[in-house]
Amino acid sequence: MTDATANGHKVKTDAAFKMPSYWASVFAITLLALLFHVIMPGVLPDRWWPEWEIPAEEWLTTRIEWLKSEATIFGIAFKDITRAIGEALKAPVKWAEYVLYRGHANIAWIWLAIILAGVVSYVSTLRNAFIACVLFLSPIFLAFFLGDAAPEAITSLPKTLSGLLKDIGAKALYGPVPWVAIAVGIALLGHWIGGWRLALLCALSMVYLALFNVWKDTMRTMTIVVVAVPMAAFIGVVLGIWVTRSKLAARIITPVFDLMQAVPHMAYLAPVAALFALGPVTALIATVVFAMPPMARCTILALQTVPEEIIESGKMSGCTRSQSLWKVALPSGKRTLMLGINQVVMQTFAMVVIASIAGAQGLGHKLLYSLQQLKLGTAIELGIAISVVAIVLDRLTQGYADKETDHFAAVKSWGQQHKHMLIFLIVLVLTYIAAIWFRDVVIPPSKLVYTGAEGKVTLFDPKVLARWMDGGIREFNKNAFDYINPIRDWVTLNFLIPVRNFFLWMPWPVFVFVVGAAAWRYGGLSVLLLCLSLMASFIVTGFWEETMKTTYLVLIAALLCVLIGVPLGIWAARSDRFAKILMPVCDTLQTFPSFIYLIPAIMLFRVGDFANVFAIIPYAMVPAIRYTYLGLKRIPQVTVEAAIANGTTKWQRLWKVELPVAIPEIMLGLNQTIMMALAMTAITALIGSTDLGQEVVRSISTQNFGRGILAGFFIAALGIIADRIIGSWANERKKQLGIG
């Protein structure tokens, strides 16, 4: 409602003559209706009539039950299909676990196969080496494909071998890849991609993870990441190609993606958890589904933005359709595709952290646990770990996207070209050898202990540090609460609660009327119908109250984001020096999984709406800043120069020239801010709230998936309503201004 009237004022000041009367009448009708509601409460309905409620929730729940128990597709039970998918996906997850942190007899077997292949290729041909390798690995293949049906004499070979290895002291071979090797590998990758600076960043991050005893949890998280990323990327590329090739596909997939973009992370878990048991496979599937659309979008963008002449030159070179795709279009769009990979990796990581509530082990799980236990020291350590991993993943993938092959590649020797790989292989072999004597090379120790002549001295223990931080925070809170609490309570009582109560008190027809008026005014009939049906969906199913609580939280947060973000954006547009500081901060804020924003909120304000809003703001404010900055920066130089030549002061220029031109862009920023705030309300539900987000979170633990799916959909519905209205307004305005 706030944004609708805000739009009205904008139009009133600078657009055509008739519009004020439209908004004046909307405003008058709204006011009259509210007055009427004050004078004669109960006449206007404040919620849907229970006897007319559509029992969507029960219906969904019974459908899910039916799917899980009775449904068949082509005579195959649906539950068998999901079970088969689950089993199939379990295998790669299991293997990633073996390699990254668990270790397994099979790993040793594979190392032996590689050594064998190396020896054979040295004394014989590459082909024989390959055959030897495949033969040697056949027990694993048999066990993998036949399962229990495979003869045990063969499948038990790796296990027998590991017993032998243990006897001769080489048990490191069947352990996971030593952490030292992974850490050095990441640092080398950083050096290969971004030189010494990135290498240093990677190395320090790895040291942090090891030092603070979160290595194993990081690897647990990465298990799902390394499996999900290739899957999401592959599906995304295939769908993207399909959309650019088939109009039908575009018509089906584009709106689905639009919906998916509006659905918060958390809501992906409910439907998947409904069909699959809680655990890593559910986390994996939800993650893949969540992280795939950006890849598809980037693929579409990459294919559509390849310059026409490059495609034509490919055709004139005699490319067939598939050559044109694989040899011309996709490689030319490599950078955009790599940015897609970057997004997939970041989304995957953010999702895996959140998937902890659906049974994914790892960093997110630990963080959630320590937050719920109010072990804030540990939470901070974990939060930093998550941020550190996010930054490393982001810089590595982004750096790779920007990396350019140099033309001296051909001149360099094979060794020079592959020096990073060679060093990594040497380190790998060395760490495996070292692992025979030093266990700490494989998994970092839980604390640093120095054993000297006088006995053991603990040099560093993350647990002690966490406890110490806990004490510090408690001490800080004890003193600061005298100041923080009154502010929090005052704002909550005088600002938050009244707004919330207003939204809950407001009769739903008023809400529908105001939103509908905005939709009709800016989007026309189609947007109006869409908004009406979306609003109807949460009104008639009995979710009115929860939806209004979410609306209120999001609107307050968005308002604050605009109040803080827009001035920051203006400042950045004015001062390059400030922009140089602010923009990297924005980038970094967006890199972090939304989960970690809960930590400072909880630390300072415990739980409640104030803490929720506080957690939403840093996450959702970034687009408000960025779009304001870009909107101002994109104003043509001549427009600004003309304004200066006309003798405007700085402020006149801002108010009369720059802001009016940039306002469509700023509104699109607001749109993004609302979307992100909506997504974040589902996260803040983890620290307590009573809105739709809470319904989503609770549905997973109570297995009431129908309710969770609906609540997730309604969050998306709010997002779509805001997006359509603001988007139509901004596009209209852009057209009027002759930009975009």
Place this chain on the structure above:
Amino acid sequence: MTSEVQIKCRNIWKIFGDNPKRFMKRHNGAPTAEALKEGGYIGAVQDVSFDVHAGEILIIMGLSGSGKSTLIRCITRLNDPTAGEMEYEGRDLLKVSERELIDIRRHKMGMVFQSFGLLPNRDVLENVAFPLEVQGMDKAERVQRAKDMIELVGLQGRESYFPRELSGGQQQRVGIARSLAVEPDIWFLDEPFSALDPLIRAEMQDEFMRLQQKLKKTIVFITHDFEEATKLADRIGIMKDGRMVQLDTPERIVLNPADDYVAEFARNAPRERIVSVGTIMKPVDPAAAGSVAQSAKIGTVAEQVLTADGPLAVTDETGMIVGSVTREDVAKTIFSRDAA
């Protein structure tokens, strides 16, 4: 110039808009400008007919939006024409299968693009070898051929550079080398030098002429630069609003423009470099002294003619006197724009 026709185009139409084929049918295959405008269609190419002879340089000239780029894309079938007939060496270009078309492009056609159209992810050698790669030539052979082409355009030593590391002129040399790698019979150049600086452009034009003297390809060349057209062309086709308004030799276009539009181009053309003596000569004059060649451009003999006292004799290749030329003829041609 032989008169053997290599490409024959008849009544080519290319119309953009909603279901253009149906629109064409409704207007009996020849919609008027008003009909196009009314229906919201754009007639990028309208009823264009011409032949390309083997070994000639045919330049298609016109301002931006005149349809010249669309026309070349119709001939190469990068865009399919809405209506018309096209023959390539007697084969109906509009009826060939996808496979045949690819085959023709792989062996018979080469094309150079205005913004070069180089593949950003491949170095110079790989770009030049690309057409050979897609037709499945083995690596050693295509690398050798690509290296020859790179040498031909004078880029040896830059084989492992990437397009972004090259200047515009160098990038276009790569584009030229790539288009020649398959040894095409017919060479399409779509404003190949328009994206270059004037100095580089002149250099590339000379380079182009040098190459053509060596290769003797059939060339269809697009430009919006009349001077470039007169410098390089055997024949020039001038396009306006999708129609071919005149197709003739540079001399005749300068001296006999078909309409005001063409005359406007011709007005500022360097006539002394376009018109040859034979075109303006008078019948044999017994009083004529000295001699100038019939094929000489008047700019090269102007000094000789203008400083002579009387008319000069004009001779053909064999040295036989075929006419005479006077000071007035030369002066009039060069200075009086509306003469001839």
